[in-house]
Amino acid sequence: MAGSSTDYIKHHLTNLTYGKLPEGYERVDHDGNREVLQEGTWTFAHSAQEASDMGFWAFHVDSLGWSIGLGILMMWFFRRAAKKANSGVPTGFQNFVEMLVEFVDKTVKETFHGRNPIVAPLSLTIFGWVFLMNLMDLVPVDIIPKVMELAGVPFQKIVPTTDPNITMAMAITVFTMMIYYSIRVKGIGGFMGELALHPFNVKNPFLQALFIPVNLFLEIIALVAKPISLGLRLFGNLYAGEMIFILIALLFSAGLALGLLGGVLQWAWAVFHILVITLQAFIFMVLTIVYLSMAHEDH
Amino acid sequence: MNVNATLIGQIIAFAVFIWFCMKYVWPFLIKAMDERQKKIADGLEAANRAERDLKLAQEKATTQIREAKEQASDIIEQANKRASQLIDESKEQARKEGERLKAAAQAEIEQEVNRAKEQLRQQISALAVAGAAKILETSIDEKAHSELINKLAEEL
Numbered sequence: 325m326a327g328s329s330t331d332y333i334k335h336h337l338t339n340l341t342y343g344k345l346p347e348g349y350e351r352v353d354h355d356g357n358r359e360v361l362q363e364g365t366w367t368f369a370h371s372a373q374e375a376s377d378m379g380f381w382a383f384h385v386d387s388l389g390w391s392i393g394l395g396i397l398m399m400w401f402f403r404r405a406a407k408k409a410n411s412g413v414p415t416g417f418q419n420f421v422e423m424l425v426e427f428v429d430k431t432v433k434e435t436f437h438g439r440n441p442i443v444a445p446l447s448l449t450i451f452g453w454v455f456l457m458n459l460m461d462l463v464p465v466d467i468i469p470k471v472m473e474l475a476g477v478p479f480q481k482i483v484p485t486t487d488p489n490i491t492m493a494m495a496i497t498v499f500t501m502m503i504y505y506s507i508r509v510k511g512i513g514g515f516m517g518e519l520a521l522h523p524f525n526v527k528n529p530f531l532q533a534l535f536i537p538v539n540l541f542l543e544i545i546a547l548v549a550k551p552i553s554l555g556l557r558l559f560g561n562l563y564a565g566e567m568i569f570i571l572i573a574l575l576f577s578a579g580l581a582l583g584l585l586g587g588v589l590q591w592a593w594a595v596f597h598i599l600v601i602t603l604q605a606f607i608f609m610v611l612t613i614v615y616l617s618m619a620h621e622d623h
Numbered sequence: 624m625n626v627n628a629t630l631i632g633q634i635i636a637f638a639v640f641i642w643f644c645m646k647y648v649w650p651f652l653i654k655a656m657d658e659r660q661k662k663i664a665d666g667l668e669a670a671n672r673a674e675r676d677l678k679l680a681q682e683k684a685t686t687q688i689r690e691a692k693e694q695a696s697d698i699i700e701q702a703n704k705r706a707s708q709l710i711d712e713s714k715e716q717a718r719k720e721g722e723r724l725k726a727a728a729q730a731e732i733e734q735e736v737n738r739a740k741e742q743l744r745q746q747i748s749a750l751a752v753a754g755a756a757k758i759l760e761t762s763i764d765e766k767a768h769s770e771l772i773n774k775l776a777e778e779l
Contacts, residue, residue, distance in 0.1 A: 453637075
């Protein structure tokens, strides 16, 4: 039982990975047959071990597929609303999208005081997309992986935000924009000055020269911590949530009484998770706005 | 939980979605919403103005109605006055006419009476003559006595 539980959890936490296995790699299939690859092969990983052996040049097909799919779905929705948008009386779906847009616009205007036409659409994209990706967490954990397994796909992780690659990719994008706008607004000198002359700033140039390395060390850590915390916060929350869903799902195989308890717990956790999902999407958006706002501020 | 090229794929996807949202979604929605906001503000203002106009018109109407009522009551009063005046006048006229008629009738009556008296006098004189003739059994020379008889008749 313990072994199968571990396997169950491991199976749920493994991404469907497509990558290149190196030459001479020894593959072991389900029946224990060994096969040594004659040359480097692009293929789907059949185990977590294979996936990690593929190294950097591998893709989590499920994470990317679901996230891009959801992104396209969202953009299709938004585009439809944008096409139909007019100053008449909005109805139903139109109203919903406009409510969302207004909410994002208000949040941006409250926090971001510079002039940059990218911030608001960026925030809308983040909020909508992260929310949808998080929302996949509410799909019962076993349904899609099971269906996929029957269709011959070995792994399937349907919540993209439980994949650190996804969340870190978004955080890195935001970070890149932070650096870009910092330099554009303050100039390269201004940006460097910000890193080198804070938090220790003294009049004496000799002393200041001594402080510069300390300042650089502190400020660079603070700077780099922003995208890392941004990405890992989202990942951590969703990963933990997913993990609890999986753990509760284990109860289903432990008899009728515990199975019923598991059902109730799944439901309760899902209800609570609605809050987490929305909150994390909102936090990611607000922090992005705050970081970009800081990038635009000239001291 | 391996860090791999998924990262790069997601960065590209994210950039594309941001670009799409910025280019094809956000401006349209914001434009429509701003336009609607303006429209609603205009509409509200127009409604306010209309309300003000309505109030003014109502006030004006009330004043006009009051004036009309006053005028009407004036007219009615005047008419009443005129009517009573007319009634008085016609009463007066009728009274005068009556008096005039009465006077005329009285005059006529007097005239009739006089004429009757005259006739009576003549008949009496004739009767007197006839009576006297009968009494005297002789014919009286009418010419000789007519003066006497006429004098007698006038005395009657």
